[in-house]
Amino acid sequence: MFRKILIANRGEIALRVVRAAREMGVASVAVHSTADADAMHVRMADEAICIGPPPSSDSYLSMAAVLSAAEITGAEAIHPGYGFLSENANFVQAVEDHGIKFIGPSAEHIRMMGDKITAKETMHRLGVPCVPGSVGGVAHLETAQIVARDIGYPVIIKATAGGGGRGMKLARSEDELENAFRTARSEAKAAFGNDEVYIEKYLGRPRHIEVQIFGDGKGGAVHLGERDCSLQRRHQKVLEEAPGPAIDPETRERIGQTCAKAVADLGYEGAGTIEFLYEDGEFYFIEMNTRLQVEHPVTEAVFGVDLVREQIRVAAGLPMSFRQEDLRVNGHAIEVRINAEKLPNFSPCPGKITQYHAPGGLGIRMDSALYDGYRIPPYYDSLIAKLIVHGRDRPEALARLKRALGELIVDGVDSTVPLFHALLQEPAILQGDYTIHWLEDWLKRNVG
Known part of the structure; x- marks a missing residue:
């Protein structure tokens, strides 16, 4: 069993991990931004270390800052909670490269499921039922129109790298498809730096x-x-x-x-x-x-x-x-x-x-x-x-x-x-x- 773990998160989920670790006799390290210096997870952990200013990009999302904190405190493993770096395959790989255990799945599996198209293809191969839709990404409006006709309207266009509803647009008919397709790609590019989208059958009352x-x-x-x-x-x-x-x-x-x-x-x-x-x-x-x-x-x-x-x-x-x-x-x-x-x-x-x-x-x-x-x-x-x-x-x-x-x-x-x-x-x-x-x-x- 680990002697000490670092919790790369904040708020209620960080406190949740602190409590579980304490029951197991495992010491915990809380990381925090300057804005969270008085946060409860900081107060409750066995150790705490500041990793940067308030913006997440300079603290909780900073791979270098989190890894440095783990090395400084001698943490043997990192629990990511949810959000922030929890599904960042590059972070997981970096953690492993530093000889620290990531408490979660491998970088390979995170990367596989982080891409919506790869995830769908993988699950289909493994026998998990999937929504009817495009095979892979759809790059052109003409292809989108063909796919939509094949599976039937309404359809939903989704960003391959999406989440939280961003890069997701509904087209109830072919008249709506062009605007929905272009808008979804634009939003995906702005939010994720990747404008690839795919198309699925839209379910009315799921x-x-x-x-x-x-x-x-x-x-x-x-x-x-x-x-x-x-x-x-x-x-x-x-x-x-x-x-x-x-x-x-x-x-x-x-x-x-x-x-x-x-x-x-x-x-x-x-x-x-x-x-x-x-x-x-x-x-x-x-x-x-x-x-x-x-x-x-x-x-x-x-x-x-x-x-x-x-x-x-x-x-x-x-x-x-x-x-x-x-x-x-x-x-x-x-x-x-x-x-x-x-x-x-x-x-x-x-x-x-x-x-x-x-x-x-x-x-x-x-x-x-x-x-x-x-x-x-x-x-x-x-x-x-x-x-x-x-x-x-x-x-x-x-x-x-x-x-x-x-x-x-x-x-x-x-x-x-x-x-x-x-x-x-x-x-x-x-x-x-x-x-x-x-x-x-x-x-x-x-x-x-």
Whole structure:
């Protein structure tokens, strides 16, 4: 086992890794920008080292700064959390080249899944169902028109190197295709430095279902069920739950085994998530995230496992602590992402927390780095807390979520807590009957 690991991240996920490491008897090193000198992960880690000024490009995204911090502190491994450098294959390679263990998959697998076209081709070869679409990138409008006619409108054009909804445009007919194609390429170039796009069939009312997998890097892998992440705004997840309300046990086992076999065949190491659109009983692969997900706590709640602990164990060369037959769904869990944002426009709202009280009681978990007097910096993502609830079934989880939201106090800044109070009054949410378009349609009617 490692003696010391460095956490190349900030906020609640850095604190999450600190806690897992401490339970394992592993020392932790927090890195931070000057803006995060008083952050909770810095206070809680065994050591802390400043790696630069507030801009992420000069601190949390600086490979040289992170590697220097690891060498200075004698860290044997680096946990990337999510975001920042977590899916940067060049960083992973550099970590390994410096004789430090990266807690996650190989640079090869990150690179493979980071390119949407390569990822789709790989998953298709491994037997994972994919959305009908172009074979490889589409460079010319004429080719785009041929592909769109073959698979049928509506179609969606996506950036090969894309993410977060950038470089993604919908064309409902051939009349809309040219503008959508050119706009998607332009956005992709601006956002990712790569204007390559591909085309897929657009599904009208799908759910966003993702399957949690875990591999030992030696040809062994398991799945830990699925999460429903369909409640989204501008392709950003707002609420996640496990198990998915629309997935029955037989379907769960079928798609889970398909995903586990695929990553086992790859020799994948660590945590990963295979994401699908799900419509009319069929799964369509969209991407694989080669890291821990923001919403991993709901899976931990229903399966009773610690995914971060498992990441550290496997990276240290130990076998997985559970087998597929050990993993059984227990109850239902829901996570809501609480952002420091001002409604109705969801504009970032940094500032000083004048009062903070986390809810408690049976089945309640709060992943947050907030404290009274903490000043939320304006330089980073607006996520400030994740409220996770677990119950014997979905109705109990919903009741606990409503109760916990009522107990939560976050004063001094605006937050998205009122949004969840409102959503819990909606029959569609209470019944679990929603798609990836539901929330934006609801916001237009009720908030916009």
